[in-house]
Amino acid sequence: MANIKDVAERAGVSVATVSRVLNGHSPVAETRERVLAAVRELGYRPNNVARALRTARTGTLGLIIGDLTNPFFTELADAVEDEARSLGYSLVIGNAGERPDQQDDYIRTLLDRQIDGLLVSSAGTGSTMLGEVVASGTPLVLLDRIVPGVDAPCVRADGREALTDLAAHLAALGRRRPAIIVAPAGTPTGDERLRLFRTALAAHGIALPDACVGATPDLQHTGGRAVMRAFLDLPEPPDAVLATDNLMALGAMDELRARGLRIPEDMALVVYDEVPWFRHADPPLTVIAQPTRELGRAAVHTLLARIEGREAASVLLPARLVARSSCGEPAGGRVPVPRPADAV
Amino acid sequence: MANIKDVAERAGVSVATVSRVLNGHSPVAETRERVLAAVRELGYRPNNVARALRTARTGTLGLIIGDLTNPFFTELADAVEDEARSLGYSLVIGNAGERPDQQDDYIRTLLDRQIDGLLVSSAGTGSTMLGEVVASGTPLVLLDRIVPGVDAPCVRADGREALTDLAAHLAALGRRRPAIIVAPAGTPTGDERLRLFRTALAAHGIALPDACVGATPDLQHTGGRAVMRAFLDLPEPPDAVLATDNLMALGAMDELRARGLRIPEDMALVVYDEVPWFRHADPPLTVIAQPTRELGRAAVHTLLARIEGREAASVLLPARLVARSSCGEPAGGRVPVPRPADAV
DNA sequence: ATCCTCCGAGAAATCGATTACACGTCGATC
DNA sequence: GATCGACGTGTAATCGATTTCTCGGAGGAT
Numbered sequence: 001m002a003n004i005k006d007v008a009e010r011a012g013v014s015v016a017t018v019s020r021v022l023n024g025h026s027p028v029a030e031t032r033e034r035v036l037a038a039v040r041e042l043g044y045r046p047n048n049v050a051r052a053l054r055t056a057r058t059g060t061l062g063l064i065i066g067d068l069t070n071p072f073f074t075e076l077a078d079a080v081e082d083e084a085r086s087l088g089y090s091l092v093i094g095n096a097g098e099r100p101d102q103q104d105d106y107i108r109t110l111l112d113r114q115i116d117g118l119l120v121s122s123a124g125t126g127s128t129m130l131g132e133v134v135a136s137g138t139p140l141v142l143l144d145r146i147v148p149g150v151d152a153p154c155v156r157a158d159g160r161e162a163l164t165d166l167a168a169h170l171a172a173l174g175r176r177r178p179a180i181i182v183a184p185a186g187t188p189t190g191d192e193r194l195r196l197f198r199t200a201l202a203a204h205g206i207a208l209p210d211a212c213v214g215a216t217p218d219l220q221h222t223g224g225r226a227v228m229r230a231f232l233d234l235p236e237p238p239d240a241v242l243a244t245d246n247l248m249a250l251g252a253m254d255e256l257r258a259r260g261l262r263i264p265e266d267m268a269l270v271v272y273d274e275v276p277w278f279r280h281a282d283p284p285l286t287v288i289a290q291p292t293r294e295l296g297r298a299a300v301h302t303l304l305a306r307i308e309g310r311e312a313a314s315v316l317l318p319a320r321l322v323a324r325s326s327c328g329e330p331a332g333g334r335v336p337v338p339r340p341a342d343a344v
Numbered sequence: 345m346a347n348i349k350d351v352a353e354r355a356g357v358s359v360a361t362v363s364r365v366l367n368g369h370s371p372v373a374e375t376r377e378r379v380l381a382a383v384r385e386l387g388y389r390p391n392n393v394a395r396a397l398r399t400a401r402t403g404t405l406g407l408i409i410g411d412l413t414n415p416f417f418t419e420l421a422d423a424v425e426d427e428a429r430s431l432g433y434s435l436v437i438g439n440a441g442e443r444p445d446q447q448d449d450y451i452r453t454l455l456d457r458q459i460d461g462l463l464v465s466s467a468g469t470g471s472t473m474l475g476e477v478v479a480s481g482t483p484l485v486l487l488d489r490i491v492p493g494v495d496a497p498c499v500r501a502d503g504r505e506a507l508t509d510l511a512a513h514l515a516a517l518g519r520r521r522p523a524i525i526v527a528p529a530g531t532p533t534g535d536e537r538l539r540l541f542r543t544a545l546a547a548h549g550i551a552l553p554d555a556c557v558g559a560t561p562d563l564q565h566t567g568g569r570a571v572m573r574a575f576l577d578l579p580e581p582p583d584a585v586l587a588t589d590n591l592m593a594l595g596a597m598d599e600l601r602a603r604g605l606r607i608p609e610d611m612a613l614v615v616y617d618e619v620p621w622f623r624h625a626d627p628p629l630t631v632i633a634q635p636t637r638e639l640g641r642a643a644v645h646t647l648l649a650r651i652e653g654r655e656a657a658s659v660l661l662p663a664r665l666v667a668r669s670s671c672g673e674p675a676g677g678r679v680p681v682p683r684p685a686d687a688v
Numbered sequence: 689a690t691c692c693t694c695c696g697a698g699a700a701a702t703c704g705a706t707t708a709c710a711c712g713t714c715g716a717t718c
Numbered sequence: 719g720a721t722c723g724a725c726g727t728g729t730a731a732t733c734g735a736t737t738t739c740t741c742g743g744a745g746g747a748t
Binding site: 690691699708709710712717 | 719720721722723724725726727728729730731732733734735736737738739740741742743744745746747748
């Protein structure tokens with residue numbers, strides 16, 4: 001591979017001049033032409049590693065997500081990648097596999113690789129490296145998940161409005177005994193969703209008793225299924241369930257099907273996160289859609305602001321209820337939701 | 345951030361010695377201890393950019409995939425990432441978005457970043473950069489998709505066995521008029537699947553007329569739906585459909601549901617790619633499962649072999665039929681497939 | 689005609705590591 | 719006791735770019 005010295009020789013100038021031409025710093029007309037010709041003839045492309053060493057900028061951002069195979073994170077990663085790319089940055093995606101130790105490991109290697117900034121959707125709250133990132137001065141932005149004690153802006157969705165709409169939706173459809181499947185207490189995201197849902201229901205005089213709050217240690221479909229089983233074995237089972245994650249919803253649906261129960265006749269189901277196939281499920285599922293792509297975009301912009309030394313605040317974008325048929329009302333029907341339902 | 349010079353000073357040795365200690369080259373006991381103590385006290389971590397410049401090894405692999413939001417690629421990427429990581433490499437994932445120009449763009453930036461090797465699941469066959477990668481001497485391994493004219497080993501799944509089993513399965517269940525939804529003619533993967541399916545059916549005296557071969561320009565669900573619509577409007581519609589991609593299957597199912605047709609009573613459906621929720625669909629879908637994780641692992645190993653200068657041949661791993669209920673036979677029942685069906 | 693300014697371009701330092709080479713020390717050998 | 723190896727360590731070159739400093743020449747002002 002040709003390097004800058006080869007180009008300089010061929011063009012009959014110094015390496016400094018080549019560098020200046022390529023970075024648009026000063027040289028003009030004649031020299032410029034010669035240099036560009038040499039670059040073309042040799043097929044020269046600057047070595048980014050050398051450039052990064054000198055400028056202390058790698059043009060690379062890091063993104064750590066909880067689980068690469070979770071469609072929510074996938075879409076988030078896709079959006080982040082798109083935006084980063086269009087702004088001239090590469091993205092290194094790290095998959096924490098929902099394990100804090102693996103996450104820390106990944107953060108370490110990203111730091112060693114001198115990324116310009118880091119986006120983290122943290123697995124758990126016990127990451128010790130996050131503190132070190134802040135201490136090291138590497139710009140950090142949290143994504144989707146808050147981490148208590150880490151001083152960095154956070155870009156995430158606000159479920160208040162959507163959950164308020166959901167409570168109204170359920171109330172209007174006559175569901176009086178709702179339940180929720182969440183992550184274990186202590187998980188900021190889970191705690192918040194539970195709290196907001198409970199508050200929203202209360203406004204309609206509907207209670208959310210503790211028996212109807214099912215926590216799963218794993219955020220997987222087996223956990224969702226176990227919780228649904230417990231709900232159904234209750235003396236007075238719920239008539240509507242909100243699953244706060246798409247995988248847990250899968251498990252819940254399996255348990256319903258195994259018992260021959262039908263959605264929405266026997267049980268209303270609402271799922272957090274808009275996964276493409278939910279729209280094609282039978283019946284199409286009512287979901288709480290987070291503005292995933294916007295979150296990704298906003299996160300990149302917030303991070304770039306920090307990289308460029310500008311101040312950057314946290315961002316909170318509203319999630320919204322997308323009413324389809326899994327609570328008993330067809331999507332096209334009279335649905336107590338002000339925002340437009342999406343077309344199939 | 346402390347650098348190697350700071351460590352050398354603090355330990356009272358030269359930078360060479362520090363480097364040697366850290367890379368386990370020679371120094372012993374006493375000096376070694378002093379250096380390690382200094383490293384600890386300063387929290388020193390070597391700058392990978394500088395190291396990469398000197399050693400011409402970045403410890404980074406590139407992976408280009410067709411579409412980050414396609415669950416098949418997601419699982420593939422996850423497997424590749426896992427394996428690369430466990431072998432001490434980082435992975436930069438590039439999302440081609442199924443567009444050859446964006447793919448070329450991405451390959452260029454990866455090359456500029458001096459990655460040690462590249463894995464490509466190519467979008468289309470018209471990528472001009474792939475030739476340049478080979479020419480540049482960067483180790484290249486194709487993944488899942490062949491690209492004619494590119495001299496590099498390819499790691500992918502062999503559908504012959506699975507399609508042979510599928511033909512037997514369909515024949516045993518009395519399906520006499522199968523159809524297939526594929527990518528347009530000229531797509532190596534699509535062409536091959538069509539050819540193998542047709543051959544396998546022929547062995548059972550079943551024809552696959554051209555009217556029952558539906559090509560979609562986009563590999564999206566809209567295309568799948570359009571093809572299914574055309575099939576159903578045929579004077580003599582098929583009684584079984586093989587969708588060669590999970591997104592196209594989604595569209596096909598939508599069209600069936602819109603017409604009130606049921607799987608498997610009115611139409612058998614088989615899908616290429618094992619996507620988690622297929623198992624939870626109603627009815628659970630019969631699929632052709634590619635050994636995705638094994639493909640990812642094999643690809644990394646093949647690439648590392650090339651990086652280390654060893655010879656590396658192409659790898660072909662068998663896909664297998666996972667018979668569930670979408671062709672009319674319950675998964676637990678008598679199914680003409682020698683391999684074990686998976687548990688739910 | 690002389691001097692000053694400005695601008696383009698080259699020489700060389702620099703980023704932070706690795707590593708070839710050279711040197712000094714020590715113990716072993718005859 | 720001199721010579722030779724082996725070994726540990728320091729010096730300095732090197733990777734490929736960017737950037738500062740410096741210089742020489744051209745052109746304008748006096």
